[in-house]
Amino acid sequence: MNHEISEKEKYMRRCLELAGQALGDTYPNPMVGAVLVHKGKIIGEGYHHEAGKPHAEINAINSVNDRSLLNESTLYVNLEPCSHYGKTPPCTDAIIRYRIPHVVLGTADPDARVNGSGIRHLREAGCQVESGVLEEECRHLNRRFFTWHSMHRPWIILKWAQTRDGFIDRLRTSSSEPPQWITDEVCRMLVHKWRTEEQAILVGTKTALLDNPQLNARLWPGRQPLRLVIDRHLSLPLHLNLFNGNQETWVFTAQADGKKYPHDNIRLVETGFTNLPAAVLSELYLHGIQSLIIEGGTKTIQSFVEAGLWDEARIFTGDVRFGTGVHAPVIAGEKTEEFILGTSRLEIIYNRNANRV
Numbered sequence: 001m002n003h004e005i006s007e008k009e010k011y012m013r014r015c016l017e018l019a020g021q022a023l024g025d026t027y028p029n030p031m032v033g034a035v036l037v038h039k040g041k042i043i044g045e046g047y048h049h050e051a052g053k054p055h056a057e058i059n060a061i062n063s064v065n066d067r068s069l070l071n072e073s074t075l076y077v078n079l080e081p082c083s084h085y086g087k088t089p090p091c092t093d094a095i096i097r098y099r100i101p102h103v104v105l106g107t108a109d110p111d112a113r114v115n116g117s118g119i120r121h122l123r124e125a126g127c128q129v130e131s132g133v134l135e136e137e138c139r140h141l142n143r144r145f146f147t148w149h150s151m152h153r154p155w156i157i158l159k160w161a162q163t164r165d166g167f168i169d170r171l172r173t174s175s176s177e178p179p180q181w182i183t184d185e186v187c188r189m190l191v192h193k194w195r196t197e198e199q200a201i202l203v204g205t206k207t208a209l210l211d212n213p214q215l216n217a218r219l220w221p222g223r224q225p226l227r228l229v230i231d232r233h234l235s236l237p238l239h240l241n242l243f244n245g246n247q248e249t250w251v252f253t254a255q256a257d258g259k260k261y262p263h264d265n266i267r268l269v270e271t272g273f274t275n276l277p278a279a280v281l282s283e284l285y286l287h288g289i290q291s292l293i294i295e296g297g298t299k300t301i302q303s304f305v306e307a308g309l310w311d312e313a314r315i316f317t318g319d320v321r322f323g324t325g326v327h328a329p330v331i332a333g334e335k336t337e338e339f340i341l342g343t344s345r346l347e348i349i350y351n352r353n354a355n356r357v
Contacts, residue, residue: 011035011042011076012106012134016141018047018056019078024197024222025050028288030109030145034060034077036100038069057081057091061098071099078106078138080131083118092118096125105131106138110149144198147311148290153281155291156309156354157198158301159191160328161316161344167325168298175210182318183344189219190341194314196222198291200284204230204300214241215295226289228252228280230300232273234259252280277307301329311354319343 018033026032026048034056036044043066046059054062057077064070081091081103095103108116108131122129139146144155161182162168169179181188195201195217203213208229215227227249229242234253236242238261242249245263253259256268271279284292294301294310304310313331337348 007040008076008104008130008133011037011074012078012104012138014042014045015056015076015078015106016134016137018045019141022047022049027051027199027290028145030079030142032056032077032079034075036060036064036070036073036075038073043069043073052087055082055088055091058088058094061094067098071101073100074102074104075100076104076133078134079142080105080107080109080114080116080118081122082109082111082114083121084113086113090118090121092121092125095122095127100127102128103130104133105129106133107131107135110146112149143311144290148285148288152285153309154200154284154289156281156304156311157194157291157293158304158310158313158329158331159194159293159295159315160298160301161187161318162328163318163320163322163325165321165323166328167322168296168328169210169326170322171325172210175212177210179211180320180322182320183316184318184342186342187316187344187346190346192217192219193222194293195225196220198225198293199289200226200228200291201293201295202228202230202280202300203294203296205232205236206299207296208236208240208242211296212241213295214244214246216247225293226250228292230276230280238262250283252276252283275307277304277309281309298326298329305329305331308351308354310351312351313347313349315347315349316341317345317347 014035015033019031022031029051033047035042044060044064046056046063048056083090083092119129147155160168163182201215216224224247227247230252232254243261248265250267250269252269252271254273256270269283333349333351335347335349339346
């Protein structure tokens with residue numbers, strides 16, 4: 001029995017490895033990997049590359065050289081196969097058509113269009129279906145997808161760099177005083193990689209004004225995130241990089257006042273500021289945005305922390321001291337990982353009170 005569980009976990013881990021290769025590329029779909037095993041040997045595997053393209057199960061089936069083996073094989077997949085028509089036909093239909101007799105799943109799909117119907121469809125066709133293999137790991141991989149479907153908001157990542165004495169910036173009053181880097185080029189490249197993996201990135205008014213950030217992924221190949229900025233009184237000047245039209249940008253404001261921007265892909269979002277974090281997340285949910293990085297500043301990050309609306313924090317601590325300046329945000333959570341990158345330390349912290357996926 002222990003050997004059987006070990007084999008299932010081994011093949012499910014391979015599914016997760018395959019699925020993770022498409023991080024940032026499958027929105028609004030989840031990341032899915034599939035492995036076909038015949039008498040202890042992998043005969044096919046695949047993963048979902050991009051929304052609108054074949055799903056993992058289809059790619060795995062198509063990779064099999066001898067399709068006659070399928071009716072004696074086991075399909076491993078980290079998420080329940082779909083049973084509805086979308087941009088592609090149902091994966092359950094292909095599984096049934098090729099008479100694959102055994103399917104092992106990591107977890108059910110929270111999408112209301114699936115949500116158990118895929119399992120039911122397969123079982124009604126005589127397929128043996130097992131679920132729950134490495135379920136926690138499978139849910140964690142697709143935590144953005146699960147959070148959006150179950151909590152009706154995106155997965156929220158807080159990110160900042162702080163000095164050894166706890167400051168994220170020197171005291172500055174003008175953009176003529178450039179920010180002092182706390183981390184090195186390796187850390188900055190990693191941050192740009194993260195930006196390709198998430199759908200949206202948010203900064204507050206002061207960060208936009210003093211840092212004039214581009215909020216793009218110029219140091220790493222991949223998709224560019226949706227840029228979000230808070231500008232309650234529409235006071236930010238139009239020459240800022242955020243308004244250059246290179247990426248879609250949303251401006252959250254209390255009153256639009258007929259403000260015009262030089263590019264069509266800049267959108268004003270008029271909202272209340274009584275509970276701004278909730279209002280921002282509600283707007284993102286309505287537009288199918290499953291993940292958000294909040295990059296500053298302290299006031300903006302802290303507002304989400306105080307509202308209990310954060311899931312993951314990625315905190316760099318550089319080997320510098322400022323002595324005085326803008327204090328870093330304060331959070332309490334469970335540290336799950338710690339890395340040394342050059343002269344900086346990176347901590348990954350989770351808010352277990354918010355993570356219910």
